[in-house]
Amino acid sequence: MDSKQHLYLVDGSAYIFRAYHRLPPLTNPEGTPVGAVYGYTTMLWKLAEDLNKADGPTHLAVILDASSISFRNDIYDQYKANRPPPPEDLVPQFPLIREATRAFSLPCIEEVGFEADDLIASYAREATRRGWDVTIVSSDKDLMQLVGKCAQPHDGIEGGCIDMLDTMKNQRIDIPEVIEKFGVPPEKVGDVLALMGDSVDNVPGVFGVGPKTATKLIQDYGDLESALAAAPSMKKSKLQERLIEQAEQARLSKVLVTLKEDCTLPMPLDEFRLDAIPSEPLAAFLGRHGFTSLLKRLDGGTGSPERATQLNPAKRVTAAAEGTGGSGAEGAARQPLPEWPAIDRTAYECVTTEAQLDEWIARAAAARLVAIDTETSALDAMRAELAGISLAVGPNQACYIPLGHGGSDMFAEKPQQVPIAQALARLKPLLESDAVLKVGQNIKYDINILARHGIHVAPVDDTMIVSFCLDAGRSLDGIGGGHGMDELAQRHLSHTTLTFKDICGTGKKAIPFGEVPLDRATQYAAEDADVTWRLHSQLRPRLSFEGGTRIYERVDRPLIPVVAQMERHGIKVDRDRLAGLSSQFAEAIGALEREIFAKVGQEFTIGSPKQLGDILFEKLGYKGGKKGKSGQYSTDQSVLEGLAGQGAEVATQVLEWRQLSKLRSTYTEALQAAINPATGRVHTSYSLVGAQTGRLSSTDPNLQNIPIRTEIGRQIRDCFVAEPGNVLLSADYSQIELRLAAHMADVPSLKEAFASGEDIHSRTAMEMFGTVDRDTRGRAKTINFAILYGISRWGLGGRLGVGADEAQAMIDRYFERFPGIQRYIHETLESVRAKGYSETLFGRKTWFPRVNSKNQAERQGSERAAINAPIQGTSADIIKRAMVRMGPALATAGLGHVRMLLQVHDELVFELPESDAQAAAPVIRQVMAEAALPAVSLDVPLGVEIGFGASWGAAH
DNA sequence: GGCCGAACGTA
DNA sequence: GTACGTTCGGCCC
Numbered sequence: 001m002d003s004k005q006h007l008y009l010v011d012g013s014a015y016i017f018r019a020y021h022r023l024p025p026l027t028n029p030e031g032t033p034v035g036a037v038y039g040y041t042t043m044l045w046k047l048a049e050d051l052n053k054a055d056g057p058t059h060l061a062v063i064l065d066a067s068s069i070s071f072r073n074d075i076y077d078q079y080k081a082n083r084p085p086p087p088e089d090l091v092p093q094f095p096l097i098r099e100a101t102r103a104f105s106l107p108c109i110e111e112v113g114f115e116a117d118d119l120i121a122s123y124a125r126e127a128t129r130r131g132w133d134v135t136i137v138s139s140d141k142d143l144m145q146l147v148g149k150c151a152q153p154h155d156g157i158e159g160g161c162i163d164m165l166d167t168m169k170n171q172r173i174d175i176p177e178v179i180e181k182f183g184v185p186p187e188k189v190g191d192v193l194a195l196m197g198d199s200v201d202n203v204p205g206v207f208g209v210g211p212k213t214a215t216k217l218i219q220d221y222g223d224l225e226s227a228l229a230a231a232p233s234m235k236k237s238k239l240q241e242r243l244i245e246q247a248e249q250a251r252l253s254k255v256l257v258t259l260k261e262d263c264t265l266p267m268p269l270d271e272f273r274l275d276a277i278p279s280e281p282l283a284a285f286l287g288r289h290g291f292t293s294l295l296k297r298l299d300g301g302t303g304s305p306e307r308a309t310q311l312n313p314a315k316r317v318t319a320a321a322e323g324t325g326g327s328g329a330e331g332a333a334r335q336p337l338p339e340w341p342a343i344d345r346t347a348y349e350c351v352t353t354e355a356q357l358d359e360w361i362a363r364a365a366a367a368r369l370v371a372i373d374t375e376t377s378a379l380d381a382m383r384a385e386l387a388g389i390s391l392a393v394g395p396n397q398a399c400y401i402p403l404g405h406g407g408s409d410m411f412a413e414k415p416q417q418v419p420i421a422q423a424l425a426r427l428k429p430l431l432e433s434d435a436v437l438k439v440g441q442n443i444k445y446d447i448n449i450l451a452r453h454g455i456h457v458a459p460v461d462d463t464m465i466v467s468f469c470l471d472a473g474r475s476l477d478g479i480g481g482g483h484g485m486d487e488l489a490q491r492h493l494s495h496t497t498l499t500f501k502d503i504c505g506t507g508k509k510a511i512p513f514g515e516v517p518l519d520r521a522t523q524y525a526a527e528d529a530d531v532t533w534r535l536h537s538q539l540r541p542r543l544s545f546e547g548g549t550r551i552y553e554r555v556d557r558p559l560i561p562v563v564a565q566m567e568r569h570g571i572k573v574d575r576d577r578l579a580g581l582s583s584q585f586a587e588a589i590g591a592l593e594r595e596i597f598a599k600v601g602q603e604f605t606i607g608s609p610k611q612l613g614d615i616l617f618e619k620l621g622y623k624g625g626k627k628g629k630s631g632q633y634s635t636d637q638s639v640l641e642g643l644a645g646q647g648a649e650v651a652t653q654v655l656e657w658r659q660l661s662k663l664r665s666t667y668t669e670a671l672q673a674a675i676n677p678a679t680g681r682v683h684t685s686y687s688l689v690g691a692q693t694g695r696l697s698s699t700d701p702n703l704q705n706i707p708i709r710t711e712i713g714r715q716i717r718d719c720f721v722a723e724p725g726n727v728l729l730s731a732d733y734s735q736i737e738l739r740l741a742a743h744m745a746d747v748p749s750l751k752e753a754f755a756s757g758e759d760i761h762s763r764t765a766m767e768m769f770g771t772v773d774r775d776t777r778g779r780a781k782t783i784n785f786a787i788l789y790g791i792s793r794w795g796l797g798g799r800l801g802v803g804a805d806e807a808q809a810m811i812d813r814y815f816e817r818f819p820g821i822q823r824y825i826h827e828t829l830e831s832v833r834a835k836g837y838s839e840t841l842f843g844r845k846t847w848f849p850r851v852n853s854k855n856q857a858e859r860q861g862s863e864r865a866a867i868n869a870p871i872q873g874t875s876a877d878i879i880k881r882a883m884v885r886m887g888p889a890l891a892t893a894g895l896g897h898v899r900m901l902l903q904v905h906d907e908l909v910f911e912l913p914e915s916d917a918q919a920a921a922p923v924i925r926q927v928m929a930e931a932a933l934p935a936v937s938l939d940v941p942l943g944v945e946i947g948f949g950a951s952w953g954a955a956h
Numbered sequence: 957g958g959c960c961g962a963a964c965g966t967a
Numbered sequence: 968g969t970a971c972g973t974t975c976g977g978c979c980c
Contacts, residue, residue, distance in 0.1 A: 506957075605976075607974090608977080609962055610962095610977075628961090632961090632962085634962085636962075636964085637964080658964080661974090662965070662973095662974080665973085666973060690972090691970055697972070698972080700972095701972090701973085702966085702972045703966095704965095704967075704971075705973085709966085732967095737967085737969095785968085786968060788968090790968055790969065794968085799968080860968095867968095867969085869969080869970090872967090905966080905971090906967060
């Protein structure tokens with residue numbers, strides 16, 4: 001399997017100038033100045049250390065300017081004409097840069113007539129087209145035009161994306177950082193540069209226009225041409241005159257700053273492949289120039305590039321290892337606390353006038369980044385009324401904008417507030433501006449609240465999800481492992497937040513947020529935004545240092561608006577049909593009750609396991625009672641089935657009673673109550689951080705556990721229906737976890753079986769028992785699932801109804817037939833014990849702080865979860881990738897009316913016009929089947945089964 | 957009213 | 968044996 005390729009392009013020429021100015025002068029034993037060369041060498045060293053790490057390079061090349069003359073001089077002869085000559089002690093270092101690059105055995109690319117920037121742009125374009133990711137090692141502002149650029153998917157290849165790395169500041173530059181610097185997204189940086197010009201390169205720009213004005217013009221008018229076109233109608237000013245006068249000059253500047261992306265590539269990309277840095281000629285180079293500390297590390301110290309030679313993993317699961325060793329539980333990386341002022345709730349402002357509001361909007365726009373939080377009357381984003389919005393632009397720089405306070409009591413005075421319609425109209429451009437990043441804690445909620453007011457919040461970052469991508473499962477004794485704001489504030493800021501309960505009370509005495517007095521409301525709401533802002537600056541940088549960028553940027557972050565939209569769509573349920581089922585069930589429950597009471601000879605609460613246990617095992621004296629740790633008899637399904645086997649008819653009736661009660665209370669009744677009166681549909685809420693493995697979870701109501709297994713339960717699925725003229729389409733991955741296990745554990749016979757479409761459990765039965773019938777296939781199926789869940793002899797024995805010894809014999813047999821599985825389990829556990837976390841094929845981490853516990857039960861529990869997590873998590877990654885791609889794929893196919901409604905772990909449910917069903921099915925199938933590509937190329941096909949009909953039940 | 961365990965629905 | 972969420976009874980304050 002190929003792991004994701006990642007090309008690093010080092011902007012050597014720009015680096016050398018910066019290194020020269022930032023580092024002290026230094027000479028080698030021969031007396032040649034080498035300060036800048038030393039800086040350059042340590043930079044390459046650092047990059048080499050990241051070889052094959054998550055987000056580290058797999059391919060690396062240095063790009064240099066061959067000469068000072070380029071094709072731009074043909075366009076504009078004054079280009080770079082004003083450059084002062086380089087300092088004289090820098091001149092002799094230029095050739096040494098090439099020497100240093102060769103010492104690292106790295107390709108060094110330069111081409112007469114082109115600047116390094118153009119070659120970088122051209123290589124980046126070609127690499128992303130192939131699906132590679134690209135990191136440009138530079139801090140050159142011209143190159144920021146390329147950041148965030150992703151190649152379009154084509155021929156089944158998912159395009160790679162470009163980011164930058166500033167090694168001096170040790171900072172990743174992605175879209176938010178570019179927006180922060182320029183106030184516009186990367187694709188408009190060229191327009192800003194064209195207006196402001198560049199005195200060093202002698203790009204003329206428009207005289208009198210600097211970065212501030214240039215940014216403002218592009219923000220206001222969209223792009224350079226629009227700004228120039230609008231100039232005549234601007235109010236009279238020097239600026240207006242100059243824009244008109246120097247329009248051509250601005251256009252010329254645009255051409256000069258635009259990077260040429262179609263240079264002929266002097267060396268093919270594949271030759272940039274890098275597995276390790278050979279120690280020669282590097283050692284000789286280091287010695288000659290007196291770089292002794294590096295030489296020492298190369299000779300035997302740790303962390304030298306040479307260690308990379310041992311890091312030559314076959315799979316990404318291990319490739320992304322951070323060679324830290326030790327238990328990750330204790331190593332929970334904490335950024336040092338920044339030097340921020342302590343949280344001061346008296347510093348917050350309550351915004352009640354339009355002038356104040358405009359002031360805050362301007363501050364947020366200037367900051368390019370604003371933390372937001374909406375306060376509402378309820379937790380359900382589809383019903384809640386907006387009470388107010390808080391903003392934060394820096395530590396303690398936060399405000400609360402009340403919008404829906406007061407009014408429930410006709411006699412009380414309503415506090416002064418900006419009228420909600422006006423306030424939202426003012427806020428809308430800010431919240432929708434692609435130049436301003438909106439940061440939230442669970443921002444999906446705010447997205448949905450504001451979407452109901454016609455505001456489509458984007459782009460966004462979410463501190464809850466950043467935390468999840470970094471720290472899923474990472475809890476220590478006494479410190480919770482959750483991702484809620486109160487917990488994160490405690491963990492990362494050592495701050496105790498005001499809680500909702502503190503402000504609104506709880507239970508019956510609770511008051512809606514809109515009734516909280518403004519001073520209290522401001523303290524609570526603005527603090528939430530302040531804390532969110534602080535958490536964001538604390539947590540987000542950790543993503544790139546800890547290998548979380550890919551899963552966050554490519555999977556979880558893009559999923560936020562997709563899931564938000566699914567929640568807003570909701571799904572229609574047939575209320576009358578549910579009510580009919582409900583009374584049907586109620587009748588049957590009543591009849592069973594009467595029969596049970598008659599048999600037992602008394603009335604009691606059947607739903608109480610305590611009472612039921614006493615009656616069955618004390619009063620009626622049945623055998624087989626086992627007491628649990630609470631001292632109660634167990635009366636669960638297996639126990640009651642055992643009693644039924646002894647001829648206890650009452651046990652069978654209790655089982656039926658339980659099934660019907662469950663279906664009635666949890667489904668037929670609850671689902672009717674969940675219908676939103678405004679939309680007439682049921683809107684679940686998905687948690688993106690609900691399961692440690694990366695799966696989604698669903699609440700209020702949970703639509704991921706609607707019955708299907710029994711005939712009687714299946715009737716509930718028939719109550720989920722499409723609107724008239726539409727159908728529901730269900731698409732599910734078949735056996736995805738077993739397929740992933742076959743791939744990840746590299747089991748040839750299972751892979752062959754999947755490739756040829758064979759029945760996998762029959763194949764397992766044949767391997768295990770030499771024969772296939774109902775019995776052996778059933779046992780094989782149980783064993784297959786046991787493997788996925790982290791096998792134990794007792795667990796398997798219990799499930800198969802055999803002793804632990806016999807179960808162990810079957811496990812041994814299984815490992816013998818499928819040695820890859822045993823190897824996978826062993827290697828996974830070794831890795832989790834050493835690093836503290838497991839990883840999916842896409843790099844999602846799950847932490848297991850108890851995997852080295854001295855408590856056996858605790859440790860073994862962690863081990864089972866750790867075996868399961870990479871498989872379950874990879875499956876979750878795959879369906880999430882499919883969900884992110886689904887909307888664009890359907891739109892491209894002209895299927896814009898297809899709405900994705902539900903996700904049930906390996907299934908997606910859509911609602912679509914009946915006439916689209918035949919056309920939509922192949923598109924959906926393809927997106928799902930190819931969702932792992934190109935980041936991961938699986939050895940097994942992903943099967944997708946599709947059906948559609950008037951109801952969810954009929955679609956299966 | 958709040959919390960916990962038992963039981964049970966799904967993948 | 969994995970991963971969840973909801974309901975209920977029972978018990979606490």
